[in-house]
Amino acid sequence: QVQLVESGGGLVQAGGSLRLSCAASGRTFSSYAMGWFRQAPGKEREFVAAITWRGSTTRYADSVKGRFTISRDNAKNTVYLQMNSLKPEDTAAYYCAAGPAAVTGTFGYDYWGQGTQVTVSS
Numbered sequence: 128q129v130q131l132v133e134s135g136g137g138l139v140q141a142g143g144s145l146r147l148s149c150a151a152s153g154r155t156f157s158s159y160a161m162g163w164f165r166q167a168p169g170k171e172r173e174f175v176a177a178i179t180w181r182g183s184t185t186r187y188a189d190s191v192k193g194r195f196t197i198s199r200d201n202a203k204n205t206v207y208l209q210m211n212s213l214k215p216e217d218t219a220a221y222y223c224a225a226g227p228a229a230v231t232g233t234f235g236y237d238y239w240g241q242g243t244q245v246t247v248s249s
Contacts, residue, residue, distance in 0.1 A: 129153045129225050129238040136221060136243030139213055143247070147208040149223030149240055160229040161206040162236055163197060165219035165245075172222065176208060177229035186229055191217075213247045220244050 135147040149161065162177035176197040177186045185197055196209040206223060221243055224236035 129159070131223050131225060131238055131240035133221065133223050133240040133243040136245045138246045138248065141214055141247055141249050143213050144209070144211045145213065145245060146210065147221055147223075147243060147245070149206045149208075151204045151206070151225060159225045159227065161197075161199065162224045162226065162229065162231075163206075163208045163221060164224060164233060165217075165221045166242075167219040170219075172233055174231040174233075175221070177231065178206065179229045180225075184229055186231060188231075210245070213245075215247045215249050218245060218247050 129151055130153045132150050133147060139145050159180045160177060161180055163175040164172045165175050166172040174188050175191055176195055178197045178199055187195060194212045198207045223240045225238040226236035228235060
């Protein structure tokens with residue numbers, strides 16, 4: 128069992144930056160990768176970024192590539208999402224997830240955090 132807790136969400140102006148954190152605790156497997164997803168009202172949860180838990184491979188959605196950066200600190204069991212040049216379209220609840228591989232589908236992850244709200248104003 129893995130517990131995930133997101134933090135760092137908030138209200139920012141368009142063009143601003145925000146860093147989200149996801150702290151993991153409980154049973155941890157070396158094969159676990161981490162992903163970030165987001166969900167806006169009335170829309171399905173969509174892939175944002177993913178990273179292998181023990182490795183350097185990363186993946187990004189086209190909509191955030193060049194603006195968002197996913198990183199990890201295994202000593203702290205924490206994954207980050209640095210969000211720059213934020214747009215109103217980025218407004219959503221952001222969720223972190225843990226799974227066996229850094230894939231883009233929600234089905235590929237076994238554990239999910241509670242989410243943290245990011246709101247970008249014009």
